[in-house]
Amino acid sequence: MPPRDPQPDSERNLALDELSRAAYSLSAADARLRGRATRTPGALSLTHARALRVLAQNGPLSIRELAAATETTPPGATQLVNGLVAAGYVTREQVPGRKAVAVALTADGRERHDERQALLQQALDTALADYDAAALDSAAEVLRRLSVIYDRL
Numbered sequence: 001m002p003p004r005d006p007q008p009d010s011e012r013n014l015a016l017d018e019l020s021r022a023a024y025s026l027s028a029a030d031a032r033l034r035g036r037a038t039r040t041p042g043a044l045s046l047t048h049a050r051a052l053r054v055l056a057q058n059g060p061l062s063i064r065e066l067a068a069a070t071e072t073t074p075p076g077a078t079q080l081v082n083g084l085v086a087a088g089y090v091t092r093e094q095v096p097g098r099k100a101v102a103v104a105l106t107a108d109g110r111e112r113h114d115e116r117q118a119l120l121q122q123a124l125d126t127a128l129a130d131y132d133a134a135a136l137d138s139a140a141e142v143l144r145r146l147s148v149i150y151d152r153l
Contacts (some may be wrong), residue, residue: 023146042087044116047072051080052089052105052113060104062095084109 030046037045054069055061067077081103084090089109092101
């Protein structure tokens, strides 16, 4: 007779349910942020902020490279870049000898990225002051695993 699976741990199941609810809350907060970004000058969605961060870290990228780095599709990255160009945060420049276009931060884009990163760092530091580095690393790993799960759904 094969061994029986252990009975589900009800405390763990409750914690997993709470994690799932928290993930939905994070997704809803992202949707609200995207809404503000479309109505409020200077507001950045998480996707816009991620694009600025990628460009700040890597320098100019093609649409295809930016799409890969921001975990979106090339058409999605094109739409994203359109909004960032309109805001004055990035430019599009033809790459000599290639069909590709390079997307680069403007001075305003660099400044907006730096401002947002400083605000985010301060908010995270304040809100998560009672968590040590190991707990924060664990939280980051949980979020990465949730991303993989959501990609499979």
